[in-house]
Amino acid sequence: MSIFDAPGHKTEPSSQVAFAGNSLDRRSEHRDENCLGDALASPHARAFMFGDGRAFLKKAGDGFEILHKVDELQQFDPDIENAVLLGFADGEAPRIAVHVRLDPEELPDSIKAIDHRSIYIQGLIKGDALGQMAQGASLIAWVRSHAHCGRCGSQTRAMAGGYRRECPECGHMLFPRTDPVVIMLAIDSENDRCLLGRSPHFPPGMYSCLAGFLEPGETIEDAVRRETHEEAGIHIGQVRYHASQPWPMPHTLMIGCYGEAASTKIAIDNREIEDCRWFNREEAAELVSRQTGLSDLSSPPPGAIAHHLIRDWLAHGR
Amino acid sequence: MSIFDAPGHKTEPSSQVAFAGNSLDRRSEHRDENCLGDALASPHARAFMFGDGRAFLKKAGDGFEILHKVDELQQFDPDIENAVLLGFADGEAPRIAVHVRLDPEELPDSIKAIDHRSIYIQGLIKGDALGQMAQGASLIAWVRSHAHCGRCGSQTRAMAGGYRRECPECGHMLFPRTDPVVIMLAIDSENDRCLLGRSPHFPPGMYSCLAGFLEPGETIEDAVRRETHEEAGIHIGQVRYHASQPWPMPHTLMIGCYGEAASTKIAIDNREIEDCRWFNREEAAELVSRQTGLSDLSSPPPGAIAHHLIRDWLAHGR
Numbered sequence: 309m310s311i312f313d314a315p316g317h318k319t320e321p322s323s324q325v326a327f328a329g330n331s332l333d334r335r336s337e338h339r340d341e342n343c344l345g346d347a348l349a350s351p352h353a354r355a356f357m358f359g360d361g362r363a364f365l366k367k368a369g370d371g372f373e374i375l376h377k378v379d380e381l382q383q384f385d386p387d388i389e390n391a392v393l394l395g396f397a398d399g400e401a402p403r404i405a406v407h408v409r410l411d412p413e414e415l416p417d418s419i420k421a422i423d424h425r426s427i428y429i430q431g432l433i434k435g436d437a438l439g440q441m442a443q444g445a446s447l448i449a450w451v452r453s454h455a456h457c458g459r460c461g462s463q464t465r466a467m468a469g470g471y472r473r474e475c476p477e478c479g480h481m482l483f484p485r486t487d488p489v490v491i492m493l494a495i496d497s498e499n500d501r502c503l504l505g506r507s508p509h510f511p512p513g514m515y516s517c518l519a520g521f522l523e524p525g526e527t528i529e530d531a532v533r534r535e536t537h538e539e540a541g542i543h544i545g546q547v548r549y550h551a552s553q554p555w556p557m558p559h560t561l562m563i564g565c566y567g568e569a570a571s572t573k574i575a576i577d578n579r580e581i582e583d584c585r586w587f588n589r590e591e592a593a594e595l596v597s598r599q600t601g602l603s604d605l606s607s608p609p610p611g612a613i614a615h616h617l618i619r620d621w622l623a624h625g626r
Numbered sequence: 627m628s629i630f631d632a633p634g635h636k637t638e639p640s641s642q643v644a645f646a647g648n649s650l651d652r653r654s655e656h657r658d659e660n661c662l663g664d665a666l667a668s669p670h671a672r673a674f675m676f677g678d679g680r681a682f683l684k685k686a687g688d689g690f691e692i693l694h695k696v697d698e699l700q701q702f703d704p705d706i707e708n709a710v711l712l713g714f715a716d717g718e719a720p721r722i723a724v725h726v727r728l729d730p731e732e733l734p735d736s737i738k739a740i741d742h743r744s745i746y747i748q749g750l751i752k753g754d755a756l757g758q759m760a761q762g763a764s765l766i767a768w769v770r771s772h773a774h775c776g777r778c779g780s781q782t783r784a785m786a787g788g789y790r791r792e793c794p795e796c797g798h799m800l801f802p803r804t805d806p807v808v809i810m811l812a813i814d815s816e817n818d819r820c821l822l823g824r825s826p827h828f829p830p831g832m833y834s835c836l837a838g839f840l841e842p843g844e845t846i847e848d849a850v851r852r853e854t855h856e857e858a859g860i861h862i863g864q865v866r867y868h869a870s871q872p873w874p875m876p877h878t879l880m881i882g883c884y885g886e887a888a889s890t891k892i893a894i895d896n897r898e899i900e901d902c903r904w905f906n907r908e909e910a911a912e913l914v915s916r917q918t919g920l921s922d923l924s925s926p927p928p929g930a931i932a933h934h935l936i937r938d939w940l941a942h943g944r
Contacts, residue, residue, distance in 0.1 A: 311855045312848075314863040314888040322845040330843055337856050337895055443843025450842065453798070454776040461774035461781070480771070484842050488806050488879055524768065524802050524877050525648055525712075525761025527640040528870040533629045538655050545632040549867035552846040559842050561806055570632040577655055 321551035321564075321620060326428055326611025328553060330439025332395030332403055339468040344393045347402035347469070353378050355404045356394075356444040357386070359412065361558070362421040363441055365432060372420070372432050374441060375403075383416075384408035384484065390455075392447045392470030396441060405444030405470075407452060424556050429609060442556040445472075449558035450484050457482075487560045490531040491519035493617040494542055496569040500622060502592055503542060503569065504607075505576075505584035513605045515595060517614040518581070522563070532565050540584045541575025550620065553613040564613045566621065593622055636847035639869035639882075640936060644746055644929025646871060648757025650713030650721055657786040662711045665720035665787070671696050673722045674762040675704070677730065679876070680739040681759055683750060690738070690750050692759060693721075701734075708773075710765045710788030712758060723762030723788075725770060747927060760874040763841075765789075768802050769878035775800075805878045808849040809837035811935040812860055814887040820910055820939060821860060821887065822925075823894075823902035831923045833913060835932040836899070840881070850883050858902045859893025860887065870939065871931040874877050882931040884939065911940055 311332045347353055354375035357364035364384070365372035381388075391406040412421045424445050425434050433441060447470065457464050457475035464473040464482060473482040494503035504515040520535035522528065529547040536544050544567035553562040576584050587595060594619050595607045595608055608614045632651045640646055673695035674683035682702070683690035691748035699706075709724040730739045731733055742763050743753050751759060765788065775782050775793035782791040782800060791800040812821035822833040837851035840846065847865040854862050855902060871880040894902050913925045914936050926932045 311851045312859040312860060314851065320847055320864065322847045325845075327843070328845050328848075330848070334841065336838075336841065337850070337897060440845060443841075446842035452777070456774055456776050456779035458772040458774050458776055459770070461779035463779070482838070483805070485803060486806055486840060486842050487801070488804055520654075521801070522804060522879065523652065523654065523761075524764035524804050525645070525757060525872045525874065526879075527643075527646050527872060528879075528881070529638055529640045530630075530646075532646070533632065534652060534654070537629045543629060543632040544639065554843045554845060556843065561840065561844075561846075563846070579655060621700060 321616060322553065325551060325553040325613050325616055327439050327442040329435050329593075330443055330554075331436050332397060332440055332443070334395040336471070339393070339471050341467065343469040344391060344404070347393045348378055348388070348391075350400070350402050352401035353404060354401065355381055355391075355406050356441055357381065357384060357406055357408045358445055358448045359408050359410070359421055361449075362412070362423045363427060363445065364408065364415075365420050365422055365427070367418050367420070368395070373566055374433050374437055378404075381406060381408070384410040390451050390466050390470065392444065392451065394443050394447070403440055403444075405448050407448050428611060439554070442554045444554035446486070446554070446559035447484055449556075454482050483510065485559055488522040488528075488536060488553070488563055489519055489524050489560050490528060490563050490565060490618070491613055492532045492536060492547070492565045492567050493517050493519050493621055494536055494540075494544060494567045494569045495621065496572055496586060499572070499585040499586070499588070501588045502618065503536075503584065504587055504592075504595070505539060505540060505581040507580070508582045511606070514607065515587070515605065516608050516612075517617055518584075519562075528563055528565065532567050536567060539575065539577050539580045543570040546569040550617060551613060562613050564617050589622060592618055596622070639934055640675070640871065643869060643871040643931050643934055645751045645757050645760040645873065648761055648872075649754050650758055650761070651724075652713040654789070657711070657789050659785065661787040662709060662722070665711045665722055666696055666706070666709075668718070668720050670719035671721070671722060672719065673699055673709075673724050674765045675699065675702060675724055675726045675741075675865045676763055677726050677728070677739060678766075680730070681745060681763065682726065682733075683738050683740055683745070685736050685738070692751050692755055699724060699726070702728040706790065707786050708769050710762065710769065712761050712765070722760055722858060723764075723766050725766050728929055746929060757872070760872045763874035764804070764872070765802055767874075769885035772800050775937075797920055803877055805875070806840040806846075806881055807837055807878050808840050808846060808853060808881050808883060809835050809935070810850045810854060810865070810883045810885050811835050811939055812854055812858075812862060812885045812887045813939065814890055814904060817890070817904070817906070819904045819906045820936065821854075821902065822859060822905055822910075822913070822936075823858060823899040826900045829924070832925065833880075833905070833923065834926050835935055836902070846881055846883065850885050854885060857895050857898045859891065861888040863888040868935060869931055880931050882935050908942060910936055914940070
């Protein structure tokens with residue numbers, strides 16, 4: 309039985325968001341110095357290709373395919389030394405992430421380099437493959453930003469199938485990075501309404517949950533309280549975790565929570581958001597029924613954890 | 627009203643763990659190029675001093691004091707350029723974290739350099755100050771391991787009160803790092819027992835929850851399932867978040883969860899743990915009643931999130 313076949317978890321809120329459906333067997337305990345070479349030599353190996361925040365997709369019928377055979381990589385100038393073994397599909401089929409250096413201008417017509425956000429928003433790749441792409445994109449972004457040692461500046465080298473890097477000069481060990489972000493829906497229970505805001509870089513009319521990076525030395529709950537107060541001036545009492553989501557822009561973990569509002573008077577921090585208001589149940593329901601750009605007001609798309617926080621509050625009270 | 631005065635949250639499990647009680651006002655939106663200089667000039671400023679994974683404590687009566695006046699720093703060769711403004715206590719009293727370069731051998735008798743874990747285990751510093759120390763220790767560890775740019779190897783420089791670093795050569799921006807770790811208590815509901823293991827580096831007789839780093843592209847729930855299966859061979863169905871804890875060794879966020887066991891036959895990975903077994907309620911209660919080293923079997927100390935996961939399962943069923 310795969311760990312993803314255990315009962316119960318398919319109904320968890322975290323299993324419903326985009327990028328979450330990744331069933332690769334990571335075999336994290338078996339990452340040794342030969343695992344990447346062995347994987348590349350397997351006839352079942354397939355690779356994700358990334359370059360500068362974009363994944364390389366192959367046209368396939370009306371849609372796209374994101375997996376490439378290993379012998380197809382060569383024409384794209386792949387950085388094999390810094391590739392990462394993500395895990396195994398269907399028992400023995402290795403999945404590898406690799407950065408390629410070919411200028412996107414020189415791509416053949418059959419290949420498109422598309423940024424991760426557009427791949428998700430436009431639904432070009434879905435389900436399990438989208439989750440695997442998120443894993444690969446996050447790891448390649450980490451590899452690229454850790455080519456040198458943060459302690460001494462020397463060039464680092466990949467170990468353990470790309471999942472660890474080491475500085476040959478000072479011995480510093482580097483591990484993959486995941487940045488926790490809290491994203492939260494504040495609920496004013498007395499008036500049965502929720503708090504949504506919009507950042508200046510949102511599409512016109514879109515409102516979403518407030519969010520921000522969790523800081524060192526903070527609990528999840530305290531980060532929810534701090535961010536909500538900083539951005540909207542609202543005090544939060546009890547916090548309840550709801551769901552989490554991998555977010556590969558570049559290597560984030562979204563931690564979705566509900567927060568019980570202990571005050572209701574909004575005071576916006578204009579450096580962070582341009583508007584913030586309370587939405588009652590009817591208004592919130594209208595918001596999530598409209599996706600981005602279709603009408604005056606809209607919410608993030610169905611795969612977004614913000615969408616689920618709003619929708620699940622509407623469905624279950626909170 | 628401070629954000630920590632809102633009703634309800636004092637009863638949250640996350641408020642009960644060590645390192646969690648940090649009531650500094652971080653003012654994260656107001657970190658500009660002058661904030662650290664202004665803070666250092668304040669007569670109310672106090673500093674935490676760190677060196678190589680240890681905090682510098684001052685003897686005070688029968689115990690220790692962790693806060694130092696700014697003019698006391700000079701004799702320890704402080705790295706003021708890379709200091710970090712943590713936030714403000716009691717409205718206007720800045721709290722600063724600074725790395726000092728004085729050889730611990732040369733410390734005056736009144737000062738002790740003690741590693742963060744011992745400070746917590748021995749209860750030398752408690753409550754709010756311990757949480758502030760965690761914030762400072764994590765940030766200084768991050769500063770020290772990001773003195774050079776990971777992209778190009780050049781020396782980076784501090785910005786925004788130390789909360790951001792920038793590479794003057796390539797423009798790469800660096801942000802504080804927090805590593806999410808899942809720590810979980812697997813529950814076999816049918817037999818009313820929980821799963822605990824011990825790592826070879828634990829004190830003799832100590833058992834605790836299984837734990838491991840969340841990986842890029844993973845939800846919290848999937849990380850709980852993967853780690854439990856890798857370490858103990860146990861399949862987990864539904865996962866429930868319980869509490870989180872800042873853990874400054876060096877900059878970790880512990881995410882504590884319960885997992886419903888979907889299998890019961892243990893298969894240990896000996897590279898990770900040396901023993902793992904099911905504990906029924908009586909056995910688990912005996913375990914948490916004994917602290918480390920007092921008898922044959924013991925659990926982590928009361929401040930540890932593992933202790934709370936076990937104790938709260940005993941108290942509330944799960």
